[in-house]
Amino acid sequence: MHWQDLALAVGAIFFIIVLIPTLVSKTEKPALWTSIGNSVVLALMATVYFSLSLWFAGVTTIASFLCWVALTVQTLRLRGQTLDV
Numbered sequence: 001m002h003w004q005d006l007a008l009a010v011g012a013i014f015f016i017i018v019l020i021p022t023l024v025s026k027t028e029k030p031a032l033w034t035s036i037g038n039s040v041v042l043a044l045m046a047t048v049y050f051s052l053s054l055w056f057a058g059v060t061t062i063a064s065f066l067c068w069v070a071l072t073v074q075t076l077r078l079r080g081q082t083l084d085v
Contacts, residue, residue: 008060019067023070
């Protein structure tokens with residue numbers, strides 16, 4: 001394992017931890033485009049990490065991505081909108 005892999009993974013875990021209050025809140029959600037934008041960027045970052053064989057960073061960034069996707073869904077539900085796919 002490279003030290004960079006560990007450092008990036010720890011950073012992603014930190015971001016997940018600080019998102020927990022927002023994830024469990026019933027009324028406090030980020031702007032919709034903030035959630036969507038973060039989701040897209042994190043998916044791209046995870047792809048880059050995996051391509052560089054930074055496996056821990058890739059996995060933890062995917063976990064962070066999933067948190068932002070959950071926030072996107074929660075924001076839409078709070079607004080009474082649906083995400084038609």
